[in-house]
Amino acid sequence: MRIVDEEGAEALSMRTLAKRLGSGTATLYRHFDNRSEVVAQVTDRLFGMIEVGPPPAATDWREACRTMMESVFAVLRRHRNVAPLLIEETPSGPNAMAVRERCVAVLLDSGFPPKVAAQAYATLARYVLGFAMQLGDRGTADRSDEERARAAIRLAGPSQYPATMRVADFIPVPLEEEFSFGLALIIDGLSRFREET
Numbered sequence: 001m002r003i004v005d006e007e008g009a010e011a012l013s014m015r016t017l018a019k020r021l022g023s024g025t026a027t028l029y030r031h032f033d034n035r036s037e038v039v040a041q042v043t044d045r046l047f048g049m050i051e052v053g054p055p056p057a058a059t060d061w062r063e064a065c066r067t068m069m070e071s072v073f074a075v076l077r078r079h080r081n082v083a084p085l086l087i088e089e090t091p092s093g094p095n096a097m098a099v100r101e102r103c104v105a106v107l108l109d110s111g112f113p114p115k116v117a118a119q120a121y122a123t124l125a126r127y128v129l130g131f132a133m134q135l136g137d138r139g140t141a142d143r144s145d146e147e148r149a150r151a152a153i154r155l156a157g158p159s160q161y162p163a164t165m166r167v168a169d170f171i172p173v174p175l176e177e178e179f180s181f182g183l184a185l186i187i188d189g190l191s192r193f194r195e196e197t
Helices: 002-007 013-023 037-047 061-078 080-088 094-109 114-135 142-154 162-166 176-196
Strands: none
Touching: 002 013, 002 080, 013 037, 037 080, 037 094, 061 080, 061 094, 061 114, 061 162, 061 176, 080 176, 094 114, 162 176
C-alpha cells in the first residue's frame, strides 16, 4: 500500500516490493504466485478500511447506500493511487466481499429484486471508482486551476455563450460537490426501479 501511495499503481511490482522489504523476488514468489495476487491483497486491504457495520434499524436504504459510497470514496481519497488497481480485476477478497455483501443486503432487504440489486451495486461502485480515478496524484483541482477555468469562461462572452454565462459563478463544480450531487441522482433514480417491482 505504501508503494502505491508514494509512487503510484504502476510502481507496484514484485521487484519493487522485494526491494522495499529488503528481500529477493524469489522469497516473494513463495508467498505470491504473481503481481495479481499482490494487487488483490492491496485492494482488499483498502476495502478493509471501509466501515461496513450494520445499519441502524431505522436507517433508510437511500441513507445506507449514500453513507457507504461516501465511506468508500473517502478511503479512496486517502489512498488516491489505489483506484487504478481496482480496474485490473474485480475485487474478491474477504473485505471487498464484506462491503459488497453489506450494500447488496441493504438493497435486497429494501425490496429490490436480486438482478436490480446487483445492477444497482455495480452502478454505485463504478460511479465511485470513476470519481476516484479523477483524484489521481493531485486530487481535486487547486484554486489556481479553478480560477483559470472561471476566467476563460468569462472571457468567452455572453453573446456567444449566454447559458454558460448564467452559470459561470458555479463553474467549475468542485469535485466533492459533483460527487455528492451525482450520487444523490443515482440513488433517487434507483427508487424508481424499486417502485416498479
